Each structure stands twice: as C-alpha cells, then as structure tokens.
Amino acid sequence: MSLWGGSLLGLINNSFGSSNVIVRNKGGIGYSEFGKYFNENFHLCFSNDFFEKQGEILYSDNAKTKCYRSKKIENNKTEIVIIGDSHGQHLFSGISQQLKNLNVMYIDSWPLPDVAHGKILNSYFNWIIEQSNHQIVIISAYWLHRSQHSPNTWQKINNIVKILSQAGKTIYISNDIPTFSFDPKNCKYSGWLYSGKCDENFHSILNMKQSIFEEIEKIKKHNKNTYVLNTTKFFCNSINCSMSINGNLFYRDKHHLNLEGSIYIGKKIIGEISKNKINDSVKLNENMDKKVKKTTFKSERVVR
Numbered sequence: 001m002s003l004w005g006g007s008l009l010g011l012i013n014n015s016f017g018s019s020n021v022i023v024r025n026k027g028g029i030g031y032s033e034f035g036k037y038f039n040e041n042f043h044l045c046f047s048n049d050f051f052e053k054q055g056e057i058l059y060s061d062n063a064k065t066k067c068y069r070s071k072k073i074e075n076n077k078t079e080i081v082i083i084g085d086s087h088g089q090h091l092f093s094g095i096s097q098q099l100k101n102l103n104v105m106y107i108d109s110w111p112l113p114d115v116a117h118g119k120i121l122n123s124y125f126n127w128i129i130e131q132s133n134h135q136i137v138i139i140s141a142y143w144l145h146r147s148q149h150s151p152n153t154w155q156k157i158n159n160i161v162k163i164l165s166q167a168g169k170t171i172y173i174s175n176d177i178p179t180f181s182f183d184p185k186n187c188k189y190s191g192w193l194y195s196g197k198c199d200e201n202f203h204s205i206l207n208m209k210q211s212i213f214e215e216i217e218k219i220k221k222h223n224k225n226t227y228v229l230n231t232t233k234f235f236c237n238s239i240n241c242s243m244s245i246n247g248n249l250f251y252r253d254k255h256h257l258n259l260e261g262s263i264y265i266g267k268k269i270i271g272e273i274s275k276n277k278i279n280d281s282v283k284l285n286e287n288m289d290k291k292v293k294k295t296t297f298k299s300e301r302v303v304r
Contacts, residue, residue, distance in 0.1 A: 021191035025198070027249030028258045029184050037259055038093060042068045045105065067124060070096035071103040078103040081128055084140040085110040087176055090257040091140050091231075094266020105134070110141065112156045125160065129167040136273065137164055138229065140174035142255060143212045154215045158222065165223045172273065173216050174229040177265070178205045178241040179255040188249050198249075199240040205232070227276060234268045 028034065045067035069078070070092075079102050080095060082088045092106035107124050128134045139157065147153050161171050180200050190196030209232065220226045235241050235250070243251040243261075250261030257265060 021189050021194065023188065024190050024196055025188050025244040025247055025249035027184075027188065027244070027251075027260045029188055029249070029252050031252060031256075034090070034093075034252055034256075034259055034262075038068075038089070042070060042092075042096070042106075043072045045069050066108040068092070068106045068108070069103050070099075070105075073103070078105050078131070078133055080136045080138065081105045081107065081134050082138045082140065083107045083109055083125075084138075084174075085142055085146070086256060087142045087174075088138070088140040090262045091138065091174065091265060091269065093259065094257075094262035094264065095138075095269060096266070097263055098266045098270045110146070110150075112150075112153070112160065125163075128169070129164065134169065136170050136172065138172045138174065138269075140176065140229075140231075143176050143216075144179055144208065144255075147212060147215070154219070158219045161219055161223045161226055165225050169225065171223070171226045172229045172269075173219060173226065174231045174269075175209070175213055175216050177231055177255070177257065178235050178243075179208065180241075180243055180251065182254070184243055184249060184251040184253060184258075187244050187251070198244045199242045202236050202238060202240055205236065205241045229269060229272060231265060231269070234265055 080099065082092045082095065082105065084091075085108065088106060089108065092104065096104045107128075109124065128137065139161070143153075157173070161173070164171050178200060182195070182197055182200075186195045187198035188194075216228055220228050232241075235243065235245075243249060245264070248260050248264070250257055250264055252258035252261075
C-alpha cells in the first residue's frame, strides 16, 4: 500500500473507525449464534413406534418436513407442538426454555400439507392427532411472505385447524412478530455507518399486517378451541414497534428473533397460554354456577 493510501486509511479509521462505534444494545445478530444453540440443544424426532406403524422414518435429509424436540428421551410427555417455518423455530427455542420439564416439539413444515377427504396428507400431522398427550398446537409462520407467495395459505391453515380442533386439540395461531425495514445492526450499534435506530412506526406495521390479522380472526371464529396469539403486541405500543427493550436487542435480522428475543417471547407466550387456561376454567365455573342458580331458582318456584 502506498504512503498516501496508508495515510488516508489511517485518517478514516481515526475519524470514523471502530472507536466511534458504540454498542447500544446487547444481543446476537445473524444466524450463527442462534443456529449453534439450536443444533446443540435440540434433537431430531425419531420414534420407533411411528417407524414401525408407518413403515417410514420421521426425518430424512431430503424431506420437506423435519421434526425436532427439546428432550432426547422419546417417552417424555409432549404437551405443546409448534408447527411452522423459521418463525415457528424461534418460538420453539424460547418456549422450550420455559417448559424444561416437558418435551416440546417443533415441526418445520412448509409448504403446508394439503387436506383431502377430511385428512391431512402428511404423516407428521396425523401423528399429532393420534397422540393424546399433544394437547396444545401452536401455528406460526412468516405470514407476510407466505400469504403473498403461497397459494391458498389461509384456506390450508383453516383446513388444518379444523381437523386439529375436531381431534380435541387446543390451537393457538400466532399473528407473527413485526417485520422491520432496517437491519438490527443499526439498533445494536450507533456511530459511523450505524443509525442507532430500533423503532418502526406502529401504524406502518399495522397497515402491513392488517389483512393477516383479519384472516387469522376468521379462522379463530370458524373453529372451536382456537385462539390468536397476539405476538405482535409484545414488541409494540400505540406509537412504535421496537426490536429492543431495556438495552436488549431481540432481532437477529429484519424478521427473525435472536436467542434473547426467543427467550423473551417464550415467557410471554407461556404467560398468555396459562392465563387462557385460567380464564377457560373461570368461564367453566361461571357457567356451572349459572346452571346451579338457574336450577335452584326453578326448584324454589316449584316449592312455592
């Protein structure tokens, strides 16, 4: 390098270099850290019972559908199954950390299987239906992309939810997390090349996702035991949506959570599900009380 070139490089480094880049928020960016954690902590689903029954193995390198679980031991109770694409994957990591005594399962399935004659044309899904311990099913995907590029997405979701509901499962459909217009590097750092920006206008996010919210609400209304997980709200207030909270960066790219974000949303989701179970129990008790009161009132009238 010439003296002139070296001097210019030194001037740039002194004026705008790494010393002027400030780390504003803690949290990993890019896939490597998340992928390393996922590969080291989760296990492919192999089931001897399923293998013998179906004459096939649950996973192969060429399969479109792959299955992972949080525990290596097959007979651990599995109460929650997560179905989706990579937007299901980043929920799986966080939920698994919250439910360390349970064997949480994640089925990486996209495109979604078709339904014919009331049956899902995918052995994984039928396996979920047959297993009585798979009580809760969470469906999550990058709806913004899927609804634009996958034909009949919402019809397929509705068909699958209908069958799961009829099988007695409780279904939660995530309305997904906000998608940001900028790279999380801009939120993690400030200084030369980095804006320090972490927020997106809430109404911009809302306009982008309004049709998604509406479609998911329709599916909820048409199927029993089906609920919406409003995962968007965990990152938004009435003014902005943010990819960081209290000095913690939760995104690894524009629309995927990092490990910190996965843990954060896992806590929130389990809180919502627990609250929902309590509310359902309260509603059941209230209905029972009403029936008892109604019956008592009729009895009193008869006596009189």
